[in-house]
Amino acid sequence: MDFNWLLFIFIGFISGGLAGLLGIGGGIVLVSSLQAIGFSYSEAIATSSLAIIITSFAGSYQNVLMGYLNIKKVITLAFPAMIASLIGTTLVSIIAEKILQFCFGLLLLINIYLTYLKQSKLPQNNDQKKIKINQNLAILFTGS
Numbered sequence: 693m694d695f696n697w698l699l700f701i702f703i704g705f706i707s708g709g710l711a712g713l714l715g716i717g718g719g720i721v722l723v724s725s726l727q728a729i730g731f732s733y734s735e736a737i738a739t740s741s742l743a744i745i746i747t748s749f750a751g752s753y754q755n756v757l758m759g760y761l762n763i764k765k766v767i768t769l770a771f772p773a774m775i776a777s778l779i780g781t782t783l784v785s786i787i788a789e790k791i792l793q794f795c796f797g798l799l800l801l802i803n804i805y806l807t808y809l810k811q812s813k814l815p816q817n818n819d820q821k822k823i824k825i826n827q828n829l830a831i832l833f834t835g836s
Contacts, residue, residue, distance in 0.1 A: 699729060704743065711747045712754070723796065733789045733796075737781075 707721040722740035727733060755761045784792065 696729075707743070708747050708750070711744075712751050719796075720800070727793075733792050734784050737784055741781075 703722065703725045707725070710716050710721055719740065722743060723733075723736045726736035726739055731739065752761065
């Protein structure tokens with residue numbers, strides 16, 4: 693087996709695991725990882741978009757079995773998302789790659805801030821264990 697295939701399998705395993713565990717994967721792990729191994733930003737987006745379909749199907753199937761899926765809410769969310777996705781894929785071919793990468797990084801920072809904001813509004817539980825973040829893994833997964 694070629695090294696690239698092993699790397700792709702590893703990236704797929706990590707992104708699939710994170711998608712199932714945290715609801716993330718494609719945009720954060722796949723795009724960053726594919727760029728790190730030489731894909732252009734547009735190629736990374738296109739590749740991750742198709743991979744997300746497969747990952748999402750598997751995760752959604754499991755969520756249906758566990759009773760977590762509300763089809764009415766999914767449909768309400770999906771149609772505007774599909775239209776916005778078509779607009780976004782058109783814009784990718786128009787906007788410079790550096791600007792797209794900057795926007796991607798900005799989105800990650802906004803996500804971090806919103807997560808922090810949500811955590812700061814939750815009641816504090818002194819029994820919680822502190823989580824230590826491995827800086828090298830954080831850099832790998834965020835593409836920094």
